[in-house]
Amino acid sequence: MDDKGNHVCMLAKEPKYVDLPPTVGCWRMVxxxxxxxxxxxxWHHGSKMYLRSRKSMTRERDRVVELGYWPVLHPYSPIKHYWDCIAFTVGFLAILYIPVEVFKPCPSPYNYYIIIADTVAFLDICLKFITGNDRDGNRVILDSREIARRYLCGTFxxxxxxxxxxxFIQITEGCRYPTYTSWYLLKLFRLIxxxxxxxNISNQMQLSYVTTTSIAVLTRLVLFIHWMAYIYYQIPIIFVHYYNFKGLANSWIKRFLIEDLYDTSIYIKYSMSLFYVGGMINGAERPSDLGFYLVEETIMSSTIGLIGLMFMVYVWSTLLRMAAYSRFAMYLYEGGLKELQNYMVFKRMPASLRDKIQVFINYKFFGHYFNERDILNTINEQIKQDINMHCCKRLVMNVPLFHEMPIAFLNAIVFKLVQVIYLPGETVIKCDQPGSSIYLIYSGTVAVINAAGQEVAHLRDGSYFGEAALFNPGSQRSSTIIALEITEMYKLSNKEFQSCLQAYPHLKRRLDDYTKSGRRRNFATYN
Incomplete structure (x- = not known):
């Protein structure tokens, strides 16, 4: 440990994937x-959620290298995250800008920004063919064929x-009453x-569920009204072309003041369209000044009003649900976290201790509240066994002592495991102290320090130590174990181990013979 209490590793540093000699060329370095x-x-939120230790991260990077798919991007990679930020910004601004085109006096189909936005969206499609799928069970899909198949069957x-x-497809000539702008409705598919x-961005920012949902629903409301104003102005133009500017259809553009507003500013045309759309959504009909109604106009107004009514019901119900959700947040993660912060302030805890508690809470819950005890009480015993075996069977089977044991006995062992979490720098066991439990590392890294104070090894995911306590409870530990990162373990005490053996007397005799014969020493790790 240094003066600040941080661990100073005595082992040789492991080489990184990009460690290069100083004489390497610039192109090779790039x-x-x-x-x-x-x-x-x-630092990616997906890595923090699923790759919660250095060994898990190293294993996933090794898998990327071993696959040999050079173009494949991992979904938790920096390139993927930064590209999502770029694609989101360009795409969202394009969705806001595109409806404004119809209000221009003489818009051009070769708008530079729209073409750039289309190019970015096309590049996003190309990247999706080489970006691994987020999760499939317990693994990220990195097979290029499977990635392409899933995307082609999805939103491609x-x-x-x-x-x-x-x-670019112009149905009619002239730009005074453009119809090509109606193609912009297809750009709405880009919202997917x-x-x-x-x-991805909101998860990386660690926004709460209430905040994320509220931002999303309010943004949808703005986009809905914005695009409805575009539709309100575009549909009359389409119909006057369809009727070749004759009859009542020609009066439609006069009724909507489209002809009168041709030479006015975009702001005035857009604000008037927005005003009438807002009135229809709220159920207020626009008064007629021509003494007649067009069937097409009636259908359009009724459709906008009906869709707007349903959308407003969705918006208000969602906002009310979020308000109720936040009101009872005291029983959820954010409320509990706020209560914890108030408690730490009341106890006048130092900043270092408060940071330590915050790190522990973030790791254990990762921004999501759940009561594991209540959840397990709602399911039957068989499902509980399946869950426990899924989480801990691999750890138990890594211990040679438990090899070739009956499944029922392993189930009993798994049920007796107790989860413990250690923060960086915390001591798990001390040398020359009596031991009573074996520890199985689920995720994380610990350092092994011998009696002379020398660091001799690192143990990572799937490793175990302290198994001597299962045979000789109270025997002195031969090593000190210190957590190097947030480490999640499961421990099994000698008392619980002996209780599991009560139902299997033949296994108890076998283990007694195993201990007396000295074969345990061949499998011993660090105790």
């Missing part, structure tokens, strides 16, 4: 840097439609990709 950026990184068609420049990018 390629290796790109290789590093496409691998999972420690809609994503592709939203990127194609259909606005924008929503997925926002999910």
């Amino acid at each position: 390629l290796c840097k790109i290789r590093e950026w496409r691998m999972p990184c420690e 068609i809609l994503d592709l439609i939203s990127t194609l420049p259909f606005q 990709a924008i929503g997925k990018a926002w999910t």
Whole structure:
């Protein structure tokens, strides 16, 4: 330990994937840097959720390297996250800007920003073919064929439609009453990709469920009214072309003041359209000044009003649900966290201790509240066994002592395991202290220090230590174990181990013979 209490490793540092000699060329260095950026990184929210230890991170990076798929990007990589930020920003601004085109006096289908946004969206499609799928069970899918198959069966068609420049197809001539702008409705399919990018960004920002949902529903409300104003202005233009500017259809654009507003500013045309759309959504009908109604106009107004009513019901119900959710947040994660913070202030805890508690809470719950005891009480015993075996069977089977044991006995062992979490720098066991439990490392890294004070090894996910306590409770520990990172373990005490053996007397005799014969020493790790 240094003066600040931090661990100083005595072992040789492991080489990194991008460690290069100083004489390497610039191009080679750039390629290796790109290789590093496409691998999972420690600060990504997905890595914090699923790759919760250094060994898990190393194992996942090894898997990326061993697959040999150079173009494949890991979903928890820096490139994927930064690209999502770029694609989200460009795409969202395009969704806001595109409806304004119809209000221009003479819009051009070759708008530079819309073309750039389409290009970025097309590049996003290309990257999705080489980006691993987030999760499939317990693993990230990195097989290029499986990635392509899933995307083709998913949202590929809609994503592709939203990127194609259909606005180049001009159905009618002239720009005074443009109809090509009606193709912009297909750009709304881009909201699917924008929503997925926002999910990644919001998770990385660790926004709460209430905040994320509230931002999403309010943004949808703004976009809904914004695009309805565009539709309100675009549909009359389409119909006057359809009727060739004759009859009552020609009066429609006069009724909507489209002809009169041609030479006015975009702001005035947009604000008037927005005003009438807001009135229809709220159920207020626009008064007629021509003494007649068009069937098409009636259908459009009724449709906008009905869809707007349903959308407003969705918005208000969601906001009320979020208000109720936040009101009873005292029973949820955020409320409990706030209560904990008030408690720490009341106890006048030092900043270092408060930070330590905050790190522990963030690791254990990761921003999500759940009461494991209440959850397990709602399911039957068989499902409990399946859950426990799924979580801990691998750990138990890593111990040679438990090899070739009956499944029922292993189930009993798994049920007796107790979860413990150690923060960096905390001591798990001390040398020359009596021991009573074996420890199984679920995730994390610990340092092994012998009686002479020398660091001799690191133990990581799947390792175990202290098994001598199962045979000789109270025997002195031969090593000191210190956590190097947040380490999640399961421990089994000698008392619980002996209680499991009560129902299996033949196994008890076998283990007694195993202990007396001295074979345990062949499997001993660190005790």
